[in-house]
Amino acid sequence: MKLGILLCDDHYPDSIAKYGHYDDAFKRMFQRSSISAFKSYRCHEEEYPSSIGDCDIWLVTGSKWGVYDTDPWIQVVAQFVRDCDDANQPMIGICFGHQLIHYALGGCVEKSEKGWGMGVYAIETLNQPTTLNTKFTGTLNLIACHQDQVIAPANGFEVVAGSDFCPIAITQKSKTTLTMQCHPEFTPDFLTQLIERLRDKAGDEVVNKALNSLENLGEGDRKQAISLIFNFCRIQQE
Template identity: 60%
Template sequence: MALTLGILLCDDHYPESQAVYGHYDEAFKRLFDNSAVSSFVTYRVFEDAFPASPSECDVWLVTGSKWGVYESDPWITQLIDFVQRCDQEGQALIGVCFGHQLIHLALGGKAAKSNKGWGMGLYPVRILDQGAFDTGAQQTTLNLIAVHQDQVLESAPDFDVLAGSDFCPIAITQKDSRVLTMQCHPEFTDAFLLQLIERLREKAGDEKVDEAAAIIRACGMGDRSIVIDRLFAFLDQQMVSREKRQA
């Protein structure tokens, strides 16, 4: 029997985006189509809807968000506590963007608004663990979809950094075989990202948005498929681990 993925939804798409792309959790359901996941349960944690126990699902996904992990909203504090419980109980975790930052913060790392400014569009990160990615031609760089100001500034103990750059040194990380986190957005398509960054023009500035949009139009989704393969392999690992526990 395949895995159940619990989506800890930390935000939703803007209303005008929902007509085209659906709610934010639907992007992850499309992403994990044909993976080891057979069912999904969504918890709108940013609206205070939390699971009762880490054992309710096989794997937990902490999504992106417009909030900062350092903000004092009660749901963020409660989510940090839930992630800590998952880690203590050995439950598998995936973190994307805000989720990447929150998992590191919850488990002893540091995350904050970066003084390097916006990371937006497609940007390159160096592969630091070649064995973690199936790159075929053994490429050394991944071009990944991202949009963020906040970053993990100090990784939590026992995490390995799988990819990073001068701009975002802690871009993709893993702890043992149970936790996988990434600053990039593998769930975003190029079309969705173009719509999203237009909404950020006032905050990020015309130059940054125009540059990001030009790169996206020229290069599409970059190496998104390689990161998706890494996610699928991680889920396969969870299947194997579960089968061993049940044997």
């Protein structure tokens, strides 16, 4: 199984020495999965796949951009998502990728009036992801960093998990698409330095609360979110 990583951003230059490029975070995350090969495309720098058939599964990453921004590359990736959806080509969306998949397929994405979702926060299982052959129940504490949210899902998607703060946090469409607002590829160490960068934008209260959640909960239920993604990938081989 070959995973195509549609990069919609990269780490800050001074973070790369310690953490590598953004796609390295996903490669580390998928080490024990059924994925055997990777191909990265720097879409935010206008490097794109030639065909949806170039890889078995496509992953749309997080980004500092908003899906409603006017940068041309965002529309190119949105069309690529529509092409994958038309062909039932498997897709995974993470944070911005979660939002872009819904945006491209007719959902609504906005900057949330509830403010920043930052640190480790709780979501509740709303529906079992039955087509993904996994049990996913109860409360999950997951790493996140976002302002935008999916306000209305695209047609055909089931909301797997959410909360009062983020009602549409994890979604699936049949066996072909899995999206999540959280960042399972982020470690607490990485997120700590990232949210410190956002102190001027988000404010001390939000950042300090996020840092406190990391101190108390660590990576939370990150492994369960990763397991859901791994199960999704295994199903694509059936």
